[in-house]
Amino acid sequence: MKVLLVNGSPNRKGCTYTALSEVANVLNEHDIETEIFWIKTKPITGCTACGTCATIGKCTYDADSVNEFVEKAYEADAFVFGSPVYYASANGSMVSFLDRAFYSNSHGKGAEAFKHKPGAVICSARRGGTTATYDQLIKYLGISQMPIISSFYWNMVHGNTPEEVLQDEEGLGTMRQLAHNMAFFLQCLEAGAEKGLKVTEEPKPRTNFIR
Secondary structure (H helix, E strand, O other), X not given: OEXXXXXXXXXXXXXXXXXXXXXXXXXXXXOOEEEEEEOOOOOOOOOOOOXXXXXXXXXXXXXXXXXXXXXXXXXXXXXXXXXXXXXXXXXXXXXXXXXXHHHHHHOOOOOOOOOOOOXXXXXXXXOXXXXXXXXXXXXXXXXXXXXXXXXXXXXXXXXXXXXXXXXOXXXXXXXXXXXXXXXXXXXXXXXXXXXXXXXXXXXXXXOOOOO
16 A cells, blocks of 8 residues: 655645655554655646646646656555645645646546545644645545545644654644554555445536526
C-alpha cells in the first residue's frame, strides 16, 4: 500500500512539510509506503474550463506538476493534501493545482485516480485561518467519492517555522493519530478487497436548475 502526500507549500521543507513528515513517519511504522510530492514553485495556471481533458485524458497544460501528480495518483492507495494558510485560505498555487488535478481526472480516465480512495487534508498556519482552509480543501475529496480520514482534532499545526511546528505537541499528535486512522482504514479496505467487496455504483444524473 502507498500513500501519496502532497506538499502544497512553496517552501519545500517548511511547516507544511514538517506536518506531512509526521504523518508519513507513522504510516511507515505501519509498513505503508509514502511519498511526499512537492508541487514546486513554478507558476501553476488555474483551470480555464477548455474541456480538452475530456478528449486527451489529461489536462492540456503540461508545463507544471499537475499531470505528473495525476499519473502518480493512479498508483496510490490514499492521499494527504497539505497546504499553508494564506489570508485565511489555501495558497493560490495549491488551489489551482487541485482544481486541475481533480477536474481533468473526472473527465479523463474515468476518475479512477481518486475515487473510493481515502484522503485527508492538513493545513499549517502561524496563527489563524486553519479551519477555513480545511473546509475549503476537504470539498475536493467530498465530491470525488473519497472516504475522508479524520483525527482527534482538526488536522492542523501551528508555527511560523518548522522548529515552532515541532513544539506544537497537540498538532503533531493530531498528525500521528491521522496516520494511525489512515493505516487502519487501508487495512480494512485490503481485507474487504480480499473478500471481493465492491462499492455499488449509482447512475449519475446531471441536472441544471433552469426551467
